[in-house]
Amino acid sequence: MCRSIKTLRPPMTPEVHDEDIRAAALQYVRKISGFRAPAAHNQEVFDAAVEAVAAATAELLDGLQVRGLPAR
Template identity: 45%
Template sequence: MCQGYHACMCRNIHTLHNFEPAATDDEVEAAALQYVRKISGSTKPSQANAEAFERAVAEIAHITRHLLEDLVTTAPPKDREVEAQKAKERSAKRFATV
């Protein structure tokens, strides 16, 4: 679990809805952290802004959990391993050396 803004690695925000098993708290917090970093323009805020930064991450993670719980779909849940393999294949194709 993320413990403040300096404990989690920076990553792109990924789709968290409709996976089996459901998104973990770590995934939700990492997405919230990345969102706050992006809109604030800072990966590590100053001491003066640290409290506001961490509060924003916590609040966005909280709202994100509610959103994920409330969303409905008729599509079958996606498999994490299958989606990860697809992403690896896309990455390999994108960054393949000629």
């Protein structure tokens, strides 16, 4: 779907930072909305979507269990 979003789970990416999660969320919302930068009247909902996707991504990554790796 969006080739610029990289896999963030271990072992593909050993260290994932908040910036990585937010960048992936931003790319996702841009792709879904069709806007690289939303108009001023859409900025609030755009930013809220990025934050919601970032939170869901962080929750997913925190909950994943990858075989062969110790639980976080």
